[in-house]
Each structure stands twice: as structure tokens, then as C-alpha cells.
Amino acid sequence: MFKELNPLLHSELRLAIISLLISVESADFVYIKEQTKATAGNLSVQIDKLQKAGYINVQKGFNGKMPRTTCSITENGINAFEEYISALKSYLGDKLR
């Protein structure tokens, strides 16, 4: 009847992060923060979880002298996102189409 919703993706902020990253080659911390309107603390925590799950890559580097964290989605992340959407459909019925 109802498919299980991957709890890692069933979170407003993490879903937004993945949604952003899926349509772009990479995005940095500040950009994601702006787009999602998340606080830095919250974003930091959620990025960490997504990385530990293997859904995103996180690279810490520098933009000139300023630190810069760049994120990109992984193959695993893409798959998880697509599965999540497919599971969601079991809840949304024909309302979706």
C-alpha cells in the first residue's frame, strides 16, 4: 500500500539540498544556504548527514583566502532521490498527475 519513505530524504532541508544538487553540477555552502534559507548551523548538520550517507560529496577548499565548502550529488544520492519520489507517489495518488 504505502511505500517506506527514506527518512534521510524525508526532511524539508535535506530534501531541498538534494533537490538543488540534482539539477546542478555542484554548489557551495553559501549558495545552498541562500537558496534554502537555512541557518548555517542547521545546514552544516544536514550536509554532514547526507555526506555520511554517501548521498553527496563535500569538498573543503578555498576561494582565494576564504574557506569554501562545495557539495555535489553522488550516484547513490540520485538513486535515493528517485526512489524517494517513487515512494511518495504511493501517498499522493492521482492528485499528483
Next chain:
Amino acid sequence: MFKELNPLLHSELRLAIISLLISVESADFVYIKEQTKATAGNLSVQIDKLQKAGYINVQKGFNGKMPRTTCSITENGINAFEEYISALKSYLGDKLR
């Protein structure tokens, strides 16, 4: 960019309850429990929240001598569900269709 996801609906079990109720005139506790595979305790709590939010009606009656709790969705509930879906679409992009 990303619309806010009503936190009351952005919960696996509550979403399942609403999803069930939206396509049916009413459903009782036991039926919802079976369909959602929730534990009775969890279901009781979540039904309570949906009722307090005005998203569902809850009627306590009897089926012969056994207690029976019947739920149905309200107009408010329908609206909230539809808004939730519309907000979701801002996260799912074209992946949805």
C-alpha cells in the same frame, strides 16, 4: 524557490492517514492501523494531532459492544493536503510527472 512543507503533513504516518482518508468517506482505527502498519500507540497519537489541527473528524462509538473510532477528513484537511502536494512539487521538479 522551495515552498514550506506543512510539518503536520510532512510525517510518514500522518501523510498515510490523510492519504487514506482522502479517498474514502470514513475509516475506522483498526482499518487505518492495518493499512498503514502503524502500532496502535503511534496511530493514536497521530490521529490526535490531525484532529486537533482540524484536518480530520474523529467519532468514538461502538460496534456492538466493542469500541470503535471512526475518522474522516475535513474540508480543512483536504485543503492542507492539496497545498502540501503543491509545495512538494517545488522540491521534486520535473521528476514528478
Next chain:
DNA sequence: CTTATTTGGTTTATTTTATAAACTACTTTA
């Protein structure tokens, strides 16, 4: 120069949620 202030974060603490476990009240069955 040296002292704010800003930037780009992380860590820790608090609040909120979800979930499970324990319990209640009554009914049916053995």
C-alpha cells in the same frame, strides 16, 4: 596598528517529533 565587524563555517544545547512500551478497560473464549 589594533579593535570591531563580517564571513564561513562547526559544535553544543534545546526543543520538537516519532515511536515504543506499558497500561486501561472491556470482551470473548476456554
Next chain:
DNA sequence: TAAAGTAGTTTATAAAATAAACCAAATAAG
């Protein structure tokens, strides 16, 4: 009449989300 089942509720615990506090380095202002 004692045990087991039904239909839930209440309470306790675990997990999650979020905010607040913090840190290190860079830049701006006096």
C-alpha cells in the same frame, strides 16, 4: 473464572530538527 484478545490511551524514551553559542580567519574602520 481465569486467560487471552480487542481497541485503544498514556507515558517514557530515542531520534531529529533547530537554534544558539562559539571559533578562526579575513576585512574594514578609526
